[in-house]
Amino acid sequence: MFCPRCGKSEQLPETYCRRCGLFLPNLSKPAKRESPPEEHLRANKVLNALTIVVSFTLAILLYSILAFRPNTHPLIYVTAGLLIAMGSWHIQTFIRTLKLTKQWKRRSRFSEPGGALPGSPAAVESISTAKLLDQVDVVNTHPPSVTENTTKHLTKHKS
Ligand SMILES: [Zn+2]
Numbered sequence: 290m291f292c293p294r295c296g297k298s299e300q301l302p303e304t305y306c307r308r309c310g311l312f313l314p315n316l317s318k319p320a321k322r323e324s325p326p327e328e329h330l331r332a333n334k335v336l337n338a339l340t341i342v343v344s345f346t347l348a349i350l351l352y353s354i355l356a357f358r359p360n361t362h363p364l365i366y367v368t369a370g371l372l373i374a375m376g377s378w379h380i381q382t383f384i385r386t387l388k389l390t391k392q393w394k395r396r397s398r399f400s401e402p403g404g405a406l407p408g409s410p411a412a413v414e415s416i417s418t419a420k421l422l423d424q425v426d427v428v429n430t431h432p433p434s435v436t437e438n439t440t441k442h443l444t445k446h447k448s
Contacts, residue, residue, distance in 0.1 A: 290316075330390045337383040344376035 290313060291298050292306040300306060302315035351369040355361060 326393060327390075330386055330393065333386045334383060334390075337379045337386060340379045341376050341383065344372040344379070348372040348376065 290300055290302055292300060292309060292311055292313060294311045295306060295309040297306055297308040300313060302313055302317075305312055348369045351365055351372070355365045356369065
């Protein structure tokens with residue numbers, strides 16, 4: 290490939306230009322797409338629902354087939370208990386994801402397109418940096434001692 294800045298030919302992608310040092314990205318490789326939050330929420334809900342169904346079904350099967358027999362191993366009860374705990378945990382995660390989806394929809398309805406959502410990381414960051422950082426002082430960039438030492442000789446020459 291050619292360097293887009295200096296035009297040097299026969300170069301490998303994903304390396305730096307041998308003449309000017311510009312990074313040459315691989316243009317044939319598709320750029321990674323960031324999935325929107327709604328997609329993560331939807332995936333969470335589906336996976337949660339699946340985990341709930343599977344863990345409760347397995348717990349019921351364990352209890353009905355293997356448990357309450359004269360020679361039942363205690364690990365059967367432990368496993369069934371763990372499955373029920375896991376299912377219950379995923380029920381509360383599922384409910385929280387539903388609430389989060391609702392909150393997200395409400396917030397994106399009120400915010401302007403392209404603007405940072407109220408309370409979103411971008412909005413919080415813009416507020417905090419505005420408060421923390423002072424304006425850049427381009428005039429007094431040197432510490433006082435430096436200017437003192439350089440101007441000392443100037444006044445000596447004058448007198
Ligand atoms: Zn170049």
